[in-house]
Amino acid sequence: MATHKIKVTVNGTAREAEVESRLLLVHLLREAFRMTGTHIGCDTTHCGACTVLLDGQPVKSCTVLAVQAHGREVMTVEGLEQGGKLHPVQQGFTEKHGLQCGYCTPGMLMTSCALLRRNKNPSEHEIREAISGNLCRCTGYVNIVEAVRLAAERMR
């Protein structure tokens, strides 16, 4: 199997790896880099548990090849907290009880983070639409919507 040397910036840190062509980005993050905050839930791009930001855009890292991230910037849940300060979406999720088992949470946080970068004041409908590619089996979404709203308010 052919391998490739790739360079990826993950949460601001330059990383290098030699990877098989078929290696998925989520496995690069979880297994090569041992950053296990990004989860795997479905393999078919439906559940969004594996959502990370690739050059600022949310992508499902279970259907992105690691080689596709070459020369690009990846941001994962581990990169949200800065200097010991939680990101407003992280704060919002815990204050509004927007998580239960925690498994979809990293993906939800990344999608929410991307939404709030492009829309400072999203409506309930816009929030629901933004997170519609992220499945949560525990919360019923109501408190996630509230959490994103709270984060938006604090970021404005």
Add this chain to the structure above:
Amino acid sequence: MEPRTDAKICGMGHSMRRKEDPRFIRGQGHYVDDIQLPGMLFMDIVRSPFAHAKIKSIRTERALKVPGVLAVITGETLAKYNLHWMPTLSSDTQMVLPTDRVMYQAQEVAAVIATDRYAAADGVEAVEVDYDPLPVIVDPFKALAPGAQVLRTDKKDKKDNLAFHWEAGNRAATDKAFAEAEVVVKQDIYVPRIHVASIETCGCVADFDAAQGKLTVYMTTQAPHAVRTVFALVAGHVGLSEERIRIISPDIGGGFGGKVPVYPGYVIAVAASVVIGKPVKWIEDRMENLQADSFARDYHMTAELAAKKDGTMTALRVKTVADHGYTNASANPSKFPAGLFSICTGSYDLKQAFCEVDAAYTNKPPGGVAYRCSFRVTEAVHAIERVTDVLAQALKMDPAELRMKNFIKPEQFPYRSVLGWEYDSGNYPAALQLAMEKIGYAALRQEQAEKRARGELMGIGICSFTEIVGGGPSKDFDILGLKMFDSAEIRVHPTGKAIARLGTKSQGQGHETTYAQIVAEELGIPASDVQVEEGDTDTAPYGLGTYASRSTPTSGAACAVAARKLREKARKIAAHLLEVSEDDLVWEPGKFSVKGAPQKAKTIQEIVFASYTNYPKGMEPGFEATSYYDPPNLTFPFGSYICVVDIDRGTGMVKVRRFMAVDDCGNIINPMIVEGQIHGGLTQGLAPALFEEMSYDENGNNLAGSFMDYLLPTAMETPHWETAKTVTPCPHHPLGAKGVGESATVGAPPAIANAVVDALSHLGVRHVDIPITPEKVWKILKEKGVAE
């Protein structure tokens, strides 16, 4: 109930933020696939493409040549150790790996062990299995028909496909009541096969340490202790002894009942680790999870209700054919093969009832797990709540009025149901009244009438459910003989900080927070000073685990009892320290003070310190207590839900416009967590009502085997849930609590189905089976000539 403790102590009634959140929001949860042990190998599974076939041969040569592949395990490999069969939790039997025949599509056929997951997957592709397909039975009615091909030929002398017959109630008296009834309605109701589809799939890391002879298994299990015992019973003959088995259930990404059973994959991974001597990881992918793991429901029910012309219900009769798939792998208490289905008289004061269940073997995956439901309660509630609306329609009565007329009255509690349950407490009219007020029922009926006149389709549906949870009292409840008590152990360290360990296992319910609040409530030690641990069988006391809304009713009670034992010890120490008699002491959360002299007091922290440093003569030192709690009865949470739907005449799409859920789960430990549980439960009730079904074609091919076809509701389909509560404490639970995890999953589907039927009732529609898909509704609209 106002909290008795201040925000610093944070006992019951405080919406304390969750102690689990800091790690989860940082991506620092510790789920099974996050575990990486030195030298760890990876296992992947070869699965059957056929629903029923003879295995002619399994050739592993090519697979063993794949780089990284170390071994291929087949049924023949396991047969050498007599590990190719295992018992199910319902005392049926199940293949771990087959030696000659597969019984359902996606059944495990062989396992490949390799150095990493990609190599293992390559190995799976290279295993060559030669099958000879056999005739398939997917329909349970055909399975039970005379002359049907017998599927379980492994069972000696088995002449049919009946897994079991079970019944409750007085058949003759019920038949008589029906014969004498003024009005009888009858409805076939199917509650389809669905799947828990927790976002985390199942998996394990099995780590056998040959030097110590100790097996450690990190696994996605809701019941780690029971699993340890099952492993010891199954593999005792090959030297796995229970004191040398450690099950660790790490953070779990949703369980919902699907992580109660022991799946073949776990057992194969354990066998592989024991044989190879290295840690072996097995993680299902989503397709395997949906296609092979335990299903839920799949009850074909015929419900009949007898009544007087004025609407007084007199008798209920329910006949069910249950599809159990290849084997009966339900996780039901052994005395109740059809679970607690006999709660089917629901919230109504019925004088006669009879129900029976015939369970069939078919060529589908095994299961029958209690998916966010205390053992078949969802099916029972769907039957009674749906047929109640059918009766209302027949009598041209308002469904709210019919319910109010037949409710068990508040003064009848404790209430003995005709099918034998003692309902602990309830106030059903109050819950329905509140739901009607909150949603504005009268105005909605007015709006509906106006819309109907304009040809618009709007419906209002009610469900007034009674749950039965918290299994359960030892006289009736056991799984494989293990009584269904649960446990708590509290240790308080000299500096006043505590660790509480419990026999249950959270999968998102927030146990680390709520149990800490119980300790805080009872001992006055701040909840923030209480560390809660579950899921490690080497450290936690024995318990049967978390499912059936049983954590608060059992371990929650154990936690309160253990804390109260400690409070009694604290009283003795306080008397010693303050040099007064125990009777002269007054307790308030966090301290004992002397009656009439409140300045003379000792805090719980001072008392705990004294238990290690200055305890009375004759007293054992230390501050530690354990309780194994055998509940005296089950608990009966209840509620009334009202749903409003609009139906698009062009597409048949049902939109849930509003949903008001009034729940009563007794006293509440953490209101924020309770509301979150209700939101989640409602969404898992919405899912089968409108979207989800695990369906099969006539060859037993799974038609919903990935998230492309098995439709979980997203934030777009899920409405903004509205909630409210009444509080009727449980009379027998130490904290008056009842459990809440499953009420909404049980109560939501009939409310939604009733709303849809209500929207179509003027067209002569009296029932629609769930899931109520746009296609199903559009066909009805077309047939009735109202489709646009």
